[in-house]
Amino acid sequence: MRGPANAEDPSTTSPRRGSIRLGLLGCGTVGGGVLELCAANARWLEGRVGAPLEVRRVLVRDPAKERVAACDPRWITTRPEDVVDDPEIDVVVEVMGGEGAALELVERAISAGKGVVTANKLLLAKHGPRLVDLAIARGTDLAFEGAVGGGIPIIRTLREAFASDWVERLAGIVNGTCNYVLGRMREGGLGLDAAVREAQAKGYAEADPSLDTGGHDAAHKLCVLAMLAFGARVPASALHVEGIEGIEERDHRYAERFGYVIKHLAIGRDFGDAIELRVHPTLIPKTSVLANVSGVLNAILLEGRALGPCMLYGRGAGDLPTAVSVVSDILDVGRSIVAGASGLLTRGIAMEPRPLKPQEDIETRYYLRLSAPERPGLMARIAGGLGELGVSLEQMVQPERPATPGDPVDIVVLTHVAREGNVTAALERMRAEGLFAAPPRLYRIEVS
Structure with missing residues (x-):
């Protein structure tokens, strides 16, 4: 000291x-x-x-x-x-x-x-x-x-260093527990439950980790950041919040195949007439500075209208x-x-009170993991179902063969930028037709 x-x-x-x-x-x-x-x-x-x-x-x-x-x-x-x-x-x-x-x-x-x-x-x-x-x-x-x-001096930076600028975007790893768990799943091949138990044993997770793994801790922090970054009075209950509970080890394998890592991010954007505030698992390029923030460390990337990008990085918790x-x-x-x-x-x-952009109007790219019985024309039907609602595909692959012919297989889709409401509506339409063997998994791909 x-x-x-x-x-x-x-x-x-x-x-x-x-x-x-x-x-x-x-x-x-x-x-x-x-x-x-x-x-x-x-x-x-x-x-x-x-x-x-x-x-x-x-x-x-x-x-x-x-x-x-x-x-x-x-x-x-x-x-x-x-x-x-x-x-x-x-x-x-x-x-x-x-x-x-x-x-x-x-x-x-x-x-x-x-x-x-x-x-x-x-x-x-x-x-x-x-x-x-x-x-x-x-x-x-x-x-x-x-x-x-x-x-990390993020509040002081927003209050003082950005006093003459305006924050247009922020994206942050603000929960060390989620960052550690996702890292152990990716690097150690652990399942979610095993990674959480390891985090608890090391003192990185509470006995009840749901506040962290459910995304609520990160959402509270995003609300505080939004007060200074966007001058926003926004109730915590209004944020879109997803945790990491649905992520499986295979999602990390598939993300790696496409050159991404999965991080749990708090994201905010200012569009002038409205702001985005959302917390969820996100695929980010392996070359991104945030992709290399490991363990229980935190990092917050800010983009100022005049300054451009600025990142703060360090220990996000502890006495x-x-x-x-x-x-x-x-x-x-x-x-x-x-x-x-x-x-x-x-x-x-x-x-001041600022309206939040509805989640269905968010526009970004998407990673979709779809499980369906293998049959001729399956991938064409998925592509068609998404295309009917204006969702353009960047890539679609079947990463693994089924153990037995006719068993469900994973189909992984990466989309171009699309409106989220269109993506979810297309998936719901195909689900109602009985196309899928399990609920579809949707994760967002962060775009600058």
């Missing part, structure tokens, strides 16, 4: 006049990392803020639980009001997670004029615009770098990477307080 070897530990120093006084809501993985960074780099951080950071209160559920050495037992409380209602606390750091209690406490802190730093993507996805409005009205700051991308982002936000909010300019960070966030 950065800082001189003799950096002071705030737990051993007496309060000094002019300090920035912190109250933490939560002291789990990320909260412990925040305390460790603040303790190890105390003098360095003081120089960056212009005043020492002083932890005053830490809200916990179980005061008897063992915690990081940087957490002074004298700070511990189980009473939320000791943090949000204490007039001497300047900045409230919300790292407790969840929605209900966190929302109430963050609103109380903002209403009391305190700066708030949060890493809570669920809270921001569902209530971010409302909380930003409240902070602007109250003249205080709401900072949330840690909510997306762990230690210290996320804590780095949280402490950086504390520094920003603390500097604003010292300068007597609270609220400047948040005041620059401008949002």
Whole structure:
């Protein structure tokens, strides 16, 4: 950790006049990392803020639980009001997670004029615009770098570096669990369940991984990104969200055959009159920079109208990477307080309700895996069925022979750019005719 070897530990120093006084809501993985960074780099951080950071209160559920050495037992409380209602606390750091209690406490802190730093993507996805409005009205700051991308400075980049430009497109690997699982399926030949179990054993996936593998974690992050990238007030429930549960090992083999890899992406585009926001498995060329983001790493590609492409890459989760982002936000909010300019960070966030492009009107290319009993004319019927609704084919192959004549075979189709509603309507028409032996699989191919 950065800082001189003799950096002071705030737990051993007496309060000094002019300090920035912190109250933490939560002291789990990320909260412990925040305390460790603040303790190890105390003098360095003081120089960056212009005043020492002083932890005053830490809200916990179980005061008897063992915690990081940087957490002074004298700070511990189980009473939320000791943090949000204490007039001497300047900045409230919300790292407790969840929605209900966190929302109430963050609103109380903002209403009391305190700066708030949060890493809570669920809270921001569902209530971010409302909380930003409240902070602007109250003249205080709401900072949330840690909510997306762990230690990747994506929020700061959108808020500051792109302040003079307009983001036209973003595409990101924002969930490390999905990225790890898909990588192990592709490289290790594992099935989905086996890859998930391996991720759990390594601590990369929760006991219940559905929030990650179902795409909902990535959707929450995309909502937060859309606030800054597109100035959009969009409810999380409006996004098109697909997880990775339907992907099979053979999909990776087929994608490889055509020169693609499968990644789980959060995608946003601004068309002016509407925006696209969607989360789903996506085939991307093996030559793409995103295709080479491996393991639990995250990466977000931005395209500015003037700047062009820009990519941020790094560790998207974990105690210290996320804590780095949280402490950086504390520094920003603390500097604003010292300068007597609270609220400047948040005041620059401008949002308005923006319509989402209906999913059926999305236009991209498609990978289709169709299972049907082998018979003469099968591929011609599929090509004709898609062509009847204006879907043009780029390639269509039967990758493997059936074990027994007449058994179902896989037909893999790559389309040219087509309207999604036409593709799904053509597949539904052929399914209703009894052409398929199993439900068709549709995955999108990302186009620049």
